[in-house]
Amino acid sequence: MKIHRGTREIGGTCVELESAGKRILLDLGLPLAASDLASTPLPDVGGLGGGEDRPLAIILSHGHRDHWGLIPKASREIPLVMGRATESIMRAAADFVPEAIALDAVHYLEHARRMTIGPFSVVPRLVDHSGFDAYAMEIEADGKRLFYSGDLRAHGRKGSLFEALIDNPPRNIDIMLMEGSSLGRLSDDGTFPTEDALELTFADRFKNTAGMALVACSAQNIDRVVTAYRAAKRSGRTLIIDAYAAEILKATGQQSIPKPSTGWSNLAVYVPERQRRQLKARGIAPLVDTYRGFRLWPEQLAEQASRSVMLFRGWMMDDLDRANALSGASLFWSQWDGYLAEGTPGAALRAACEARRIPFEVVHTSGHASPRDLKRLAAAVAPKWLVPIHTFERHRFPRLFENVKLVDDGEWIEVGNEP
Known part of the structure; x- marks a missing residue:
């Protein structure tokens, strides 16, 4: 596993997973600090520009630009996977918003419906987020299990999805990539309005x-x-x-x-x-x-x-x-x-x-989980390693959560190794 962007920032998320010589990407976002698409390089992912070594797929967790914004620069040969409503909303937005783009999925994420992409088994979990049709994902390959939170919260109109995730979390997770967008915005036990x-x-x-x-x-x-x-x-x-x-x-x-x-x-x-x-x-x-x-x-x-x-x-x-x-x-x-x-x-x-x-x-409330709810999620999943992503405040993680491993952008991590 390699996080190309996101270990020290919100936005620009891109995670590369490899097993048996095959690779997939989780998200391919435009960094929030990017001045424009043209001057922002693609992450250093083999085959992202096309060719025989291209990834098997790019899986988009949801339709926010900091998770899909670099897709226009990637090869159209690489299959895209996303939620059906995400595809539909992005297609509708493309008629109105200059930087929007209509994308075509080859497979759709569906809540709790397992899909197989090469050696990777992917189980999407629909989550509560300000972005409609957003998913967390359980991913397994070669007996190793990773859980990617994507962007999520508990205080929105689909908060029951978060509670369902707490009540029935993914089990035996080797690495959990958990977003921390709210850290630094609230106290460690703070919550957002519903x-x-x-x-x-x-x-x-x-x-x-x-x-x-x-x-x-x-x-x-x-x-x-x-x-x-x-x-x-x-x-x-x-x-x-x-x-x-x-x-x-x-x-x-x-x-x-x-x-x-x-x-x-x-x-x-x-x-x-x-x-x-x-x-x-x-x-x-x-x-x-x-x-x-x-x-x-x-x-x-x-x-x-x-x-x-x-x-x-x-x-x-x-x-x-x-x-x-x-x-x-x-x-x-x-x-x-x-x-x-x-x-x-x-x-x-x-x-x-x-x-x-x-x-x-x-008059606003956040699209991301509060520190208190992130604590609940981390405790429910109880991963062997918890890796911060999508956060400017990674240094807060060891104080708030168990089994935290801080990694850097571009660092390969072996999923399944003991902490």
């Missing part, structure tokens, strides 16, 4: 907003969109989404998730002018015809403002300005606060709100 708690907070804020409530969150954070929808309904408001969010929600394939289709109330679709032009340029403008009965038009925004919540991004501000729909508005930032750092689009949005005297408040 999505249910966030729903109540949002509902209270929406009720006390005179005009339109603007929620700045990722449309691909399906849990958060559901939270905003439920909170809007609690407060007697309609959730307004754009075409991008509508297509992402449809791409989940889940009947339980709100979308512009029969049976869903308190939902409307507004297509901003910039997006309308983008769809026309791509030749896919007719997709907005599928929102018939849900469309909200520019001249309706001001009148509907006090009864609405909008899933919002900064570039939509011009539309709301032109429609005179910002009177009494409040903005609720529901993303990682690191995206508000100086020089970021988030900082520019905060400044735009200040210029318009729009109240700006952070």
Whole structure:
């Protein structure tokens, strides 16, 4: 086993596994600190550019760019494995997001359904995460067993999956690769608010907003969109989404998730002018015809403002300005606060709100497990070795967990050796 990136950072995750001369990769992410794709090299994995020595497969744990972002630079000869909804959501996003890409899987991850790739046996475990259709994985080869946590949490809308993992953990694990994104953000026994708690907070804020409530969150954070929808309904408001969010929600394939289709109330679709032009340029403008009965038009925004919540991004501000729909508005930032750092689009949005005297408040919870829940997971799995990954705080692991082994990027580790 070799971790190419992730032993000292969040993002850019890539793990290479080898058995009987055959190899697979777990994730191939773009580092968070990368300035762009073109200038970011691929990790030093034999055959990643193609050829007979290429890996048998790249398995994507979920659809966040820090786990798939270098795929466009890898050879198309290498088979991709991911969740079916992950593939569908990424395909939908590719029509809207410049850096997104549509990928084709040769096999799909399914919860608890074993698949065989060469000498590797892979059992995916669906997990709770802010990224929809996310998986942890049990991997066995040559009698050695590895468990990769991927990105996960316990406080989201699928928290029961985490509890099921605790109640029925993978057994006899030689090495567990466990994410530690939350370490350093909370106390060692700290926890994050649940999505249910966030729903109540949002509902209270929406009720006390005179005009339109603007929620700045990722449309691909399906849990958060559901939270905003439920909170809007609690407060007697309609959730307004754009075409991008509508297509992402449809791409989940889940009947339980709100979308512009029969049976869903308190939902409307507004297509901003910039997006309308983008769809026309791509030749896919007719997709907005599928929102018939849900469309909200520019001249309706001001009148509907006090009864609405909008899933919002900064570039939509011009539309709301032109429609005179910002009177009494409040903005609720529901993303990682690191995206508000100086020089970021988030900082520019905060400044735009200040210029318009729009109240700006952070209402958010993490997509990653708290230290307390990570302790529960480590204790339940009880691996022979626990190796930190996807963390800036690896030095905290030995104090919090048993049998920790600190490794470095690019270091080969023999799975199954005694600690």
